[in-house]
Amino acid sequence: MSESSDLPLPSARSAPTVPYASYLRVYEPLAAFAEPERTHWADYARRGATPTAQDELRRSLSDLVRVPLVGVPSHESADAFTAVVDGVLLVCPWRTRLRGWLALQELVEWFPRSVLDAALPPGARRRAAEDYERWRERNPDARPWIRTGVWQVPLRWFVLVADEEREHVPGERLRYRTPMVQARRRLARALRTLRDAEGYGVLADGLVEVGSWLEEFHPRSMVELDYAGLLHALPADRLAADRSAGDLAAGIAALRAGDVQGATEVYEELAERWRAVRERLFAN
Secondary structure (H helix, E strand, C coil): EEECCCCCCCCCCCCCCCCCEEEEEEEEEEECCCHHHHHHHHHHHCCCCCCCCCHHHHHHHHHHCCCCCCCCCCCCCEEEEEEEECCCEEECCCHHHHHHHHHHHHHHHHHHHHHHHHHCCCHHHHHHHHHHHHHHCCCCCCCCCEEEEECCCHHHHHCCCHHHEEECCCCCCCEEEEEEHHHHHHHHHHHHHHHCCCCCHHHHHHHHHHHHHCCCCCCCCCEEEEEEHHHCCCHHHHEEEEECCHHHHHHHHHHHCCCCCHHHHHHHHHHHHHHHHHHHHHHH
């Protein structure tokens, strides 16, 4: 499922051919999965499978390059990202097919009909929608473990993490990892502050939606915010200097302390910084 920006979207004219995207992932302990999926993931981890985000992308694209065009992978992925934290195996299933269906719904909202028809014929979209409706009837409680931000990190995601959790290895990764209980606590506290202030309704509404999603997962899960493809879109010095999570936390702290002007300056600078990144989507 892709994420809309916390800022107004510019008019859609084209889509990137390279996935310059960030991801918000939830890794759940094995105990959160019912059988036979629990055994599947235990065996999967035992085999030492360690796919990367690029592996996921390549496999997803290979599923899509079919004739006739399907728009959404024809089968669900049996792969996942895994992590071991304090001796506990955590699993983040890809659920590529579900995310494809959800992303297709959002494309219909974002792009003009002429662009959609050129990229994916109406018949293919109709078949994908019908397949999703049938699948949803059998799986009413299904939800993705991964959310996507195209050409951005949605500002609301930064509320979930702290600057001290930032992991930056130049050229390899920039990510944050935090326990689910911490992510929920930070979100709840920020939401209380934003609801009492004027001018932050969009950010507050986004936090409500993210909070509802997080509530679906095991309390001993881990939340990961990964810059992923943005590492290849932004200059190295820009990434090294980026402290967006700390900046947003400082702005919310200023707002909580009654410093409205200080909070406004921090938020506007942060919003403009990420707007400039997002607008590269529409550059020639």
